[in-house]
Amino acid sequence: xxxxxxxxxxxxxxxxxxxxxxxxxxxxxxxxxxxxxxxxxxxxxxxxxxxxxxxxxxxxxxxxxxxxxxxxxxxxxxxxxxxxxxxxxxxxxxxxxxxxxxxxxxxxxxxxxxxxxxxxxxxxxxxxxxxxxxxxxxxxxxxxxxx
Numbered sequence: 001x002x003x004x005x006x007x008x009x010x011x012x013x014x015x016x017x018x019x020x021x022x023x024x025x026x027x028x029x030x031x032x033x034x035x036x037x038x039x040x041x042x043x044x045x046x047x048x049x050x051x052x053x054x055x056x057x058x059x060x061x062x063x064x065x066x067x068x069x070x071x072x073x074x075x076x077x078x079x080x081x082x083x084x085x086x087x088x089x090x091x092x093x094x095x096x097x098x099x100x101x102x103x104x105x106x107x108x109x110x111x112x113x114x115x116x117x118x119x120x121x122x123x124x125x126x127x128x129x130x131x132x133x134x135x136x137x138x139x140x141x142x143x144x145x146x147x
Contacts, residue, residue: 001076001079001080001083002080002138002141002142002145002146003142004076005073005076005077005080005138006138006139006142008069008072008073008076009073009134009135009138010135011069012066012069012070012072012073012131013131013135015062015065015066015069016066016127016128016131018056018062018066019062019063019066020124020128022057022059022062023059023119024059024060024062024063024066025063025114025115025118025119025124026118026119027059027060027063028041028060028063028115029115029116029117029118030115030116031112031115031116034060034063034064034067040064041060041063041064043058043060043061047061070108070111073104074104074105074108077100077101077104078101080097080100081097081098081100081101084097084145090144090147092144093141093144093145093147096137096140096141096144096145097141099137099141100134100137100138100141103130103133103134103137104134106130107127107130107131107134110123110126110127110130111127114127
């Protein structure tokens with residue numbers, strides 16, 4: 001489960017790079033829905049490009065994937081945390097999981113505020129730095145859980 005969580009976290013970080021590179025955080029500055037009460041913006045559905053291009057090169061599509069995978073990452077980390085409580089864990093394993101939950105919630109909230117405030121530079125940087133810390137914590141926790 002930890003390996004699957006790491007895979008989704010890596011996808012999330014890659015899509016964070018897409019969002020930053022396309023300046024996709026400057027559009028659809030609403031949460032939890034993208035805009036006008038829509039879970040997925042109509043431009044993702046109506047673009048003439050292929051689905052692959054819509055979800056990798058289109059601003060709305062990239063932002064949609066980044067938002068959606070964020071929910072998946074939070075859900076997987078919470079699942080990992082609660083599932084691990086059924087096992088006897090070392091102190092370092094418990095610390096890794098506890099830190100992982102704290103950092104993922106911090107990152108999630110930072111992502112929401114970064115979007116709502118139309119990506120001010122300082123908030124975007126903190127969001128990116130926290131992504132690195134989250135990845136670091138995930139790798140540490142995976143390493144500890146593999147023992």
